[in-house]
Amino acid sequence: MEQLAGKKKAILDTTLELIREHGFHGTPMSLVAKKAGVAAGTIYHYFESKDALICNVFSYIMTNAIEAMQQNDSESLPYKYRFYNLWLNLYRFYSHNPNVLIFFEQFVNSPYQKLMHDTKQDKIRQHLNLFMAQGVRDGFLREANPEVLSVLVLGNIITTAKMMRLRHVSITEQELLQIREIIWDGMTKRS
Template sequence: MEEISDKKKAILEATLELVGEYGFHGTPMSLIAKESGVAAGTIYHYFSGKEELLNELYLYIKQKLVHYVDSKIQDELSYKEKFIRLWIDLHEFYSTHPSILFFFEQYVNSPYNKERSPHHFQGKFFQFLQSGIEEGQLKPVKPEILLALFIGAVMASSKIRVFGSISFSDEDLNQAVEMLWSTMALAKK
């Protein structure tokens, strides 16, 4: 990951937590300055305004997530084992980093997101799904469809866990990902 200054990182991390708690509009720059422990002027040294701060925060946590996913793809596992491991690892990541989960959901659906292209449609994970199609492991559909199913299931189960409305055991998670695999995998004849 790209090295950033401690102050800039403190600003980004404080913004992430505050947006998770108060939303975009309920998080003024003054509160970000207070929570990050920097002067308000320091924020404007790094960012021209709130829009640029939120856009850079998106890129910052997207890079964290990409790094996390890349570190979890283990070449020695079978494709199915990688698929299951990635799903469980992403569920764990979002469940233990709810501020990232909430930020992504808010950002992707906000006017700040000029790109309008979900952050998952690139990188090693997207390539992982494409290779599954090419290798005959996954159904021959657009990889974006598989990605939507995969990520949708991860995020929904993570939100359920974070909100505490239903607790999932390891067995429950394994059943969920096995069902997802059955839906997405190419049936072997």
Template sequence: MRRKDDNKLTNIFDATLELVTSKGLSETSVSKIAKKANISSSTIYVYFESKEDLLIKLYVKLKKNMSKSIFDSIENSSEFKESFKILLNNFINYIIENPDIFLFIEQFNNSPLYNKIPQEYYDDLYQLHDSFYQKGKEQNLLKDVSIYLLTVYTYYPVVQLIKTYFSGEVELTDSNIESVLQMSWDAIKV
């Protein structure tokens, strides 16, 4: 069995991210990833069972890093609404600073691969997120609906604002950000 090299793994992930954001999920093949990463196609199979396995593991890695970045500065002692605004500001800043990661995650979320994430990854990915919303529900600050619905009404307006910003249709002003944060809050608060 061949020994795994962290540098090769990083190169595979970087090449995959670059190809998916420039060519799309379906146009990104193992051979193209290998060529971009300067390795043989067979080397990819030392690290991953399939292209699908590679894409899922990259998605999980990127989502974990994003989640950590977004939730890191939120303190348990902070007032929930203030933490909510910090969370969304962190989310916006993360996306602006990492547009390729955002594009990859958006493509993945809207593909059949999203439903193939193993449950153990899913639980790990959303632990911080779900416990944050659960805290708001326990404090009777959030509507008594599923965390999934709270999430949709939190992030969808922000994602749409960012997409229109990336397309040049709208400026990402403090006023626009504050408005979308307030609308997201109004949508989920009791």
């Protein structure tokens, strides 16, 4: 989660944390300013408005998520291995950054989302789409619309990551791997 420096980063990080805790509405700019250690007006040097700030937090997060997802991936690895790695990468990212997960969900279901014209918006799903399409083409996955598959996988990862956080269901490492297996098994052809 590192890449910007100084006040701008402080503002973004603070906003992310506060919004996770108090929601968009419950997070006044004055509070962001105070927690980030800057003056209220300073925020407006870096971001045009509260909306813009929130959208920037989204982009900032997205960049990190995409990076995390692709770690240790390589076209030369076996498909199933790649899938398992990708699944775990994303799961770990969301799981280790609960702020992101909750912010993300709040954002997607909010009117803010409409303000985003960023192509970054869904790089994750685009990447997944390609990966799924390849799996179908090469016979690793059952015949199905790759777009549908990638939404399912993404939903599955997020659901799993949220499980403990929101549903108070705690899972063991073993269960985690089982969940990954369930979605993989479901997507592969019946033997």
